Amino acid sequence: MEEQDKLKILKELLFTEEHEFADSIAQKVDDLAKIVHQKKELSHKVDPIIDDKLEEFVQEIPNTLGPTITETLREEIKNSQDAVVEALFPIIGKMIKKYIAHEMKLLSENISRKTKKAFSFRNWFRRTKAKVQGVSEGDLAIMDYAKPRLIQMFVIEKNSGILIADYSPLSEGTIDKEMVAGMLTAIKSFVEDAFEGGNQNLELIEYELYTIHIQNFYSYYVAAVISGAYTMMFKEVLEDQIIDFAKNNISSKDLENSTLFTKKLKKHFADEIV
């Protein structure tokens, strides 16, 4: 046996345990490499940890980020109050309208119940007609009156009374619209000031066969001149259309661009109103 072979045997005898240890480490490194390089394996190991941490993070948000977010939002709202109110106005208006519409429906049903009890030839005739046509008696009663019609619509800056846009389905009249806008604003301001109704707004002006429906927004108001019977039903439809128009079409940019605003107004109302 040669010297080198002897040494080898001696090494094997002396380092058996170390060999086994080194082999097990190599095996572990292989396994780890497999985990790290194979997404599925890694995900299996890491996901539960991330999930735990995320859950912890979410639970901690109110304490850690909450005050910062609240402060930032508060600051943003404070700095752009006009823009926030402008955006919220139509939404809040719609919510209030829905509530009022619901209450009005209850009231209407109540009245219908009571009128059903009353008998007259006219009621009997209307009831028969309603049954034949398949519409409610209340609707028919309303249709007995003249149909309302939009004559002109103005969008006016609230404080200055400056005309932002206008639309009329009829031919252009000779009346100066900018002066009308100014005078309407002056009348509105006078009424609102004179009767000291707090923050209440003038909403209706009636003259002979015409009604001016006024709908107030934050920095502007819409005045619609209506001929015929200005019924609750028509008012509802008109209000909804104006709110929808304001909500979907009007931004603070539009308020500064009269030409664009007028185009949008014409487009929206050309086919909408009775």
Added chain:
Amino acid sequence: MKLSKKVVLLGHFGVGKTSLFRRFMDNEFSEEYKVTLGVQIKKKLIQLPDGRELSMIIWDTEGHSISIEDTRKSYLLGSHAFIYVFDLTREETYATLTKDLEYLKENYIKVPARVLGNKLDLVNEKEIRRQLTEKNIPFDGLTSAKTNKNVESFFLDLAEEITK
């Protein structure tokens, strides 16, 4: 793009706000005095030197008797300029001028206020200028609605100023 500006005429009773208003709007003048009730509004189209056209909407308000604070506040909101008119022949119409201007400056920060001494045809211009300077009364122009002196140029200068 359409350009519209609201200008409000302010001042004591009988200083000639409506006369200035009518002179500039319709080139008319009447010796007959009629008190303005509430407000009257008219529009004048002005061609600006840069080619743009301005719709100047002028609000002629009823005169106040003691202080400008008596003027309906809602009439002043959204204004692009104020014209404070006083009567060159009646000292009481500019006695509260400094205080009134301060009030406007405090409550309508961004709105320029221009001061106009009217009824120039009834006084000696050189003498009244000396008196006003002596009394420390600030003014931006002296006009006569009756003779149409300086009226047009004052409004045109204002038109340029508020459209800059």
